[in-house]
Every structure is written in C-alpha cells, then in structure tokens.
Amino acid sequence: MAATNKLAGIVGKINSLPAFARSRALTLFFGKVVPFTGTAGIRIEHLDAGRCVISIANKRRVQNHIGGVHAVASLLLAESATGFLVGLNVPDDKVPVIKTAHAEYTRRAKGDMTVEAHLTPEQREQMQVEDKGETSVPVTIRDGEGKQPIEIEMIWAWTPKRR
Template sequence: MNKLMSIVSKINLLPEIARSRALTLFFGKVVKYAGTTGIVVEELTGHRCIITLKNRRAVRNHIGSVHAVANALIAESATGFLVGMNVPDHAVPVIKTMKLDYVKRAKGDMRAEAHLTEEQIHAIQTLEKGEVTVAVAITDSEDKEPVMAEMIWAWTPKRR
C-alpha cells in the first residue's frame, strides 16, 4: 500500500456524508489546479474513481455546456488519481496520452468514472515501469456519453 492509498483508505472510513468532501479537499490541496476547478471526488478506491463537475458559468463554453477542456480535466483526474492509488511510492505516474472525441453535445453536469482491472493493478504495483490504458466513461446529466476518452498513463522510477 502506497502513501496515497493509505491516506485515502483512512478518509474512506469517514461517514458517507463527509467522505466526498474530505476526498475533494485532500486532492484540491495535493493537486492545486484540481482544487481551483470545482471538481468533486465522489468515490475513490484502488479499483474505481468517480469525479463530477457541475455545469456552472465558470466552466461553460459558448454553447452552454461544460467546456471541452473541463471534460478532459475530469477524465485525466479520475484516471490519474486511480493510477496514483496503485503506483509504488518509489515511482511516479505521468499522463502519456490523452485522446478525447467529442461525439455529441453534453447536457448539464458531467461525470467521469474510471476503472482498473486486477491485471492492470498488478502490473502497476509490480513492474518497475510501464504504461496502462485506463478505462474512463464521461457521461452527462442525461446519462449519455458525449465524450469518448482514452487515457494512457505511464509510471517510472522517481529521479534522485
């Protein structure tokens, strides 16, 4: 268990009503940019991460939906937090590839849900370096998937 997993495991012991707020505040302090955007960490375990973003004026584009880059942010955050939960403390996770296809107009609030398989987790935890494609679904308030995303994360030993 790495340091991040240890901290998040303790936060996950909080009552459900306080858990999301604590996770969001924690990641807002650790990842400064994420803390300024209004993302909410709804759930985070070693296997799954759910992040939401309300459609409010500060994140809207010219057609009134959540901006493309804000959708990229929730996908990158959900997949990155998940990889970060599993990478050993002697390694560092880095985004290698972000591919997003905007296939239809998003309506309302946005949600990103990322998953890792047992095989992916095993590779992240045991290989010195490598890469993994993290599954992520980006849905809107109508439960449609207006953005198709592919996120490839790599991990390498930390430099001394």
C-alpha cells in the same frame, strides 16, 4: 484497500470516515494536493484502488461559449479520475505520468458531467511489480442526461523516481 503508498494510506483513512463525510473530505484533500481540481470545482464522489467517480457542475467558471461544460474541463475530469487511480496504485518509488489523452467529441453535452474510471486487478498488479510500464485506463464520461458525449482514452505510464 491495502496501503501500497502514502496516497493510498491517506485515502484509506478518509474512506474510513462516515459515508456522509467521505466525498467532501476526498474533494478537499485532492483540491489541496492538486489545486487546479479545486479551482475547477471537481467533486470526488467515490475513490478506491479500483474505481474512481468524479463530477463537475455546469457552472459559469467551466462553461464554453454555448453554455455547456468546456471541452478542456471534460478532459480535466478524465485525466483527474484516471490519475487518482494510477496514483493510488503506483508505489512511492515510481512517478505516474499521463502519456496519451485522446478524445472524440460525438455529441453536444448537456448539464453536469460525471466520469467513472476503473482499473482491473491485473492492471493494479502490473503497477506494483513492473519497474516501468504503461496502461490504458478505461473511463466513461456522462452528461446530465446520462448520455456519453465524449469517447476518451487515457494512457498512463510510470517510471522510477530519479534519485
């Protein structure tokens, strides 16, 4: 991954570590940069400029009243995965911001949750060349049974940093 910003450079260095150490190093790094992800126990399984996979264990601290991963924790997963991707691709002179989060809860989730988000090469190029803009980042969330209990749409925008 070409380092287009400081964050991409750091993630690139972490991704050059041996495979067994990458996930833990990425998780620890983002837990320091975005403390709430560490507090919630998000684990980064994979992260590069085009794809992010993160998960959360169904543990007491993130559960709802019926013992499943809380609805807001699932949104945190989707926002984090898409945000990490946008953050890796937006140049340092731009600020990424979440514009819209839409969730349709279609069935009861069971067990741990995993989210996978993607950016196309066209979306990544758009972030590099356009001064400001927005894009919908595709995201899929699966529960411990491999089913998709939630349909999520995340729209991210970027604008120039204020000087």
